[in-house]
């Protein structure tokens with residue numbers, strides 16, 4: 552029984568380590584996501600800026616076509632001048648040409664604005680591309696570091712897992728089962744040492760007869776208050 556109790560204590564240390572490893576491993580994706588966030592933001596901004604530039608280009612093409620149409624119209628209007636017979640017709644004709652010229656000016660203004668806008672956007676895009684390249688390089692570094700940290704934790708966890716298997720195989724099934732029940736219900740403290748006559752799980756003072764029995768280590772004994780498995784530290788252990 553002495554042997555089994557000491558195995559249980561070892562198992563408990565490992566189980567606490569396993570719990571911690573699981574927590575650490577669970578935290579890695581979040582760590583990675585936090586490191587990637589600025590990168591994703593710049594990427595989205597860059598996509599939006601590119602879309603805006605594309606819209607400007609599209610608008611420019613449409614305006615260039617419209618400009619061509621209005622210029623052709625002005626040429627044709629001027630040619631019609633020879634067909635005009637009355638003063639009234641002449642006056643109307645001049646108005647039509649003036650209106651066409653106004654439209655032409657408006658389109659030219661749009662084109663100019665679009666060109667200016669495109670210039671600003673192009674500059675903005677190249678700045679964002681540089682920022683993105685920097686963020687990508689930084690993220691790659693973080694990713695590598697997190698990945699190797701993760702691999703190290705996973706490797707250590709695998710070793711603990713192997714040790715856990717080989718130790719648990721030496722403990723009787725029923726004792727292992729009650730230990731595991733206790734471990735999950737008592738949040739990681741299933742086997743506790745005595746401190747004098749006190750259970751270190753619940754800090755209640757235990758009767759002298761139970762203390763004496765625990766010290767003899769002939770059978771598995773539990774605390775009457777918190778039901779944890781009790782063991783007595785050797786003098787060497789107690790001195791630590």
Ligand SMILES: [Zn+2]
Nearest residue numbers: 750753774777
């Ligand atoms: Zn107790």
